[in-house]
Amino acid sequence: MEITIEQQDGKYTLVRLKGELRREASRRIEEELHPLIGADAPPVVVDLAGLEAIDSTGLSQLIGLATHARMSRSQVVLFGPTPFVAGVFEVTHLDKWFDIAEDLPGAEAQLGGPQK
Numbered sequence: 001m002e003i004t005i006e007q008q009d010g011k012y013t014l015v016r017l018k019g020e021l022r023r024e025a026s027r028r029i030e031e032e033l034h035p036l037i038g039a040d041a042p043p044v045v046v047d048l049a050g051l052e053a054i055d056s057t058g059l060s061q062l063i064g065l066a067t068h069a070r071m072s073r074s075q076v077v078l079f080g081p082t083p084f085v086a087g088v089f090e091v092t093h094l095d096k097w098f099d100i101a102e103d104l105p106g107a108e109a110q111l112g113g114p115q116k
Helices: 024-036 054-070 081-089 104-112
Strands: 004-010 012-021 043-053 077-079 100-103
Touching: 004 024, 012 054, 012 077, 024 054, 043 054, 043 081, 043 104, 054 077, 077 104, 100 104
Parallel strands: 012 043, 043 077, 077 100
Antiparallel strands: 004 012
16 A cells, blocks of 8 residues: 655645555554644645555544544544445435545545534
């Protein structure tokens, strides 16, 4: 799995995930993305458009990231899930728990809004 991290003028941090978020790669979410979260840190926006597959361990890592953000009074917004990944979120009802947008402008519109 590839992870790209870009700062967006201090407004938010854009994270792009590409490949498969499975057990073998899931630890990288904790190691590379959790340090981006904090009360004084900008929100994190995660691009899922390049994510081809996700398993329960990968879901767990994304849940942990969003939980860490909520506890730190920060925010994580996901956007652009592929049909497979969107289906996984729907089947597990996590589409109701995460802040998920269709595209980047939609994710930007959710920043600072109510968190689930």
